[in-house]
C-alpha cells in the first residue's frame with residue numbers, strides 16, 4: 612500500500628501534535644486562516660467513519676464582519692470575546708436530511724434512503740454521527756497545524772434561527788480557529804486514569 616511504513620504508527624512527534632501537546636486555544640493571533648488550510652482540514656476530516664457512510668456534518672464558516680456579529684449575539688457572555696477575536700469561526704451542524712445523499716454515498720444499498728423516511732429517527736442518527744465527525748474535525752484542525760477552541764456555550768435555538776432557518780441543519784458546536792495567541796491556554800486539567808475508564812468484561 613502506497614505510503615505505509617513498516618511500523619504502522621504515527622511518530623511520537625505526530626502523536627504529540629495531535630494529542631499530548633494539543634490544547635484548546637482561548638486566544639488567537641491575527642494571522643488569517645486561509646482557504647488552503649480549510650481545504651487541507653477537510654481533506655482529512657472527510658475520511659471520518661460514519662454509519663452507512665452518512666456524513667451528516669456540515670460546516671458554516673463565519674468570517675469577520677456582519678456574519679460574525681450575527682453569531683456573537685447567540686454566544687454565552689463568557690464566550691463572546693473568544694469568538695469575536697478568532698480569525699475564523701466554524702459552526703458545526705448536523706444535516707437531518709443526510710439521507711438524500713445515500714444513493715451516492717452508500718450506492719450498494721439503494722433502499723437505505725427510503726429506510727430513513729422517519730424524520731425523528733433521522734435526527735438522532737444525524738446528531739450522533741455528526742458529533743463523531745466533530746471529533747475528527749478537531750483532530751483535522753490540529754493535523755493541519757492550526758488550533759481549535761470548541762465551544763458549546765451558546766443559544767442553539769437562536770443559532771439555528773439565525774443561520775439555518777428553513778433548512779435541515781441543526782447547530783452542534785462553535786469552533787474558533789487560528790494560531791494560538793497570548794495566554795491562549797489554561798492549565799492542563801487532569802485526565803481520568805485508564806483504570807477509571809477501561810473495564811474488563
Ligand SMILES: Cc1cc2nc3c(=O)[nH]c(=O)nc-3n(C[C@H](O)[C@H](O)[C@H](O)COP(=O)(O)O)c2cc1C
Nearest residue numbers: 633634635636690761762763764765784797799800
Ligand atoms: C464540546 C465542547 C464544548 C466546550 N464548550 C466550551 C465553552 O463553551 N467555553 C469555553 O471556554 N470552553 C469550552 N470548551 C473547552 C473545554 O473546556 C476544553 O476543551 C477542555 O477543558 C480541555 O482543554 P485542553 O484541550 O486544553 O486540555 C468546550 C470543549 C468541548 C469539546
